[in-house]
Amino acid sequence: NAGVMQNPRHLVRRRGQEARLRCSPMKGHSHVYWYRQLPEEGLKFMVYLQKENIIDESGMPKERFSAEFPKEGPSILRIQQVVRGDSAAYFCASSPLQGATDTQYFGPGTRLTVL
Amino acid sequence: AQSVTQPDIHITVSEGASLELRCNYSYGATPYLFWYVQSPGQGLQLLLKYFSGDTLVQGIKGFEAEFKRSQSSFNLRKPSVHWSDAAEYFCAVEGSSNTGKLIFGQGTTLQVKP
Numbered sequence: 001n002a003g004v005m006q007n008p009r010h011l012v013r014r015r016g017q018e019a020r021l022r023c024s025p026m027k028g029h030s031h032v033y034w035y036r037q038l039p040e041e042g043l044k045f046m047v048y049l050q051k052e053n054i055i056d057e058s059g060m061p062k063e064r065f066s067a068e069f070p071k072e073g074p075s076i077l078r079i080q081q082v083v084r085g086d087s088a089a090y091f092c093a094s095s096p097l098q099g100a101t102d103t104q105y106f107g108p109g110t111r112l113t114v115l
Numbered sequence: 116a117q118s119v120t121q122p123d124i125h126i127t128v129s130e131g132a133s134l135e136l137r138c139n140y141s142y143g144a145t146p147y148l149f150w151y152v153q154s155p156g157q158g159l160q161l162l163l164k165y166f167s168g169d170t171l172v173q174g175i176k177g178f179e180a181e182f183k184r185s186q187s188s189f190n191l192r193k194p195s196v197h198w199s200d201a202a203e204y205f206c207a208v209e210g211s212s213n214t215g216k217l218i219f220g221q222g223t224t225l226q227v228k229p
Contacts, residue, residue, distance in 0.1 A: 004158075033216060042119075042205055042219035043159070056214045091158060098215060106151075106158040 002027065004094050004107035012113045019079040019086070021110045025094030032075040033104060034067060037089040049075060050098075082114045117142050119208050121220035128196050129228045136191040136223050138180075138206030147209035148189040149217065150180055154202045162204075165189065176200070201227045 005024040013019050025032050030051050035043040048056040049069035060067065064082075069075040079086055089111045093104035118141045128134055140146055147166050151159040163174025170182040180191045189206060203224050207217040 031215070035217075035219075042121075042221045043207075043217070045210070045216040045218065048214045048216055056216060059216075093159075095215060098213065103161060103164070104215065104217065106160075108158040 004029075004092060004105050006090075006092055006107035006110050008110060009108060010111050010113070012115060013082050014115050015083055016081050019082050019112055019114075021077040021079075021090050021092075021112070022074040023077070023092035023094075023107060024074040025092075026096075026105055029094035029096050029105075031095040031098060032069050033093045033095070034075070034077050035091045035093065037091065037109075039088070043091060046077070079112075082112075084114045087112055087114045117146075117208055117210055117218050119206050119218055119220035121204075121206055121223050123223050124221065125224045125226065127226040127228060130198050131195050134191075134193045134196045134200070134225070136204050136206075136225070138189045138191065138220060139187050140189060140206075140208045141187065142208055146189075148180075148182060149207040149209075150174065150178070150189075150191050151205045151207060151219075152176075152202050153205065153222075159205065162191070196225075196227055198227045198229065201225055 032049045034046040037043045045059040047060050047067045064080045066078045089109045091109045093106045095104045120139045149164045150162040153159050162178050163172045165172045165182045172180050203222045205222045206220040210216045
């Protein structure tokens with residue numbers, strides 16, 4: 001059973017470009033979480049999605065950031081018009097059921113660098 | 116609001132020595148608590164978790180943690196550290212909503228001296 005997959009693992013963008021980060025959850029998992037880790041900091045929750053629904057986006061910046069988890073395919077975290085402050089590691093985690101009681105399994109992360 | 120504090124940013128211990136990483140949390144009800152480890156350039160791996168019951172929790176790789184409600188603490192321990200334990204360690208608590216989102220501490224970087 002493959003783990004949570006994220007791609008690309010490293011992404012370099014120039015200021016003003018768009019960044020698309022993909023997360024494929026573990027097989028059978030229909031819950032996806034996105035977290036951001038800024039340099040020298042812990043992970044910060046961004047958004048929680050179930051298939052085709054955003055459940056909790058309380059950690060998402062109000063502008064330029066969006067997330068989706070379509071019925072088919074991976075979850076996408078999209079950052080428009082990137083700025084240097086968006087440089088961070090972005091992790092997704094998946095879970096088979098709502099709530100961390102079933103444990104969130106983390107992917108290896110996408111490291112975004114904005115030049 | 117829920118929060119997690121890891122007072123030690125960096126800790127250095129000698130190989131074979133014992134280890135304790137501190138974690139304090141702020142949470143109104145009975146918390147669900149976690150310890151994760153992150154090796155350089157890698158994702159997070161769950162070491163152990165506490166939901167209820169026995170306050171001393173055993174995890175993988177020889178780690179254990181003790182939940183102390185009176186001190187709002189969930190410290191991670193290992194009796195004898197190995198060089199491969201060098202990594203960053205994160206304590207986390209489940210947020211108050213039932214969505215399963217995790218609130219992480221700032222992390223403690225463990226360095227192991229030979």
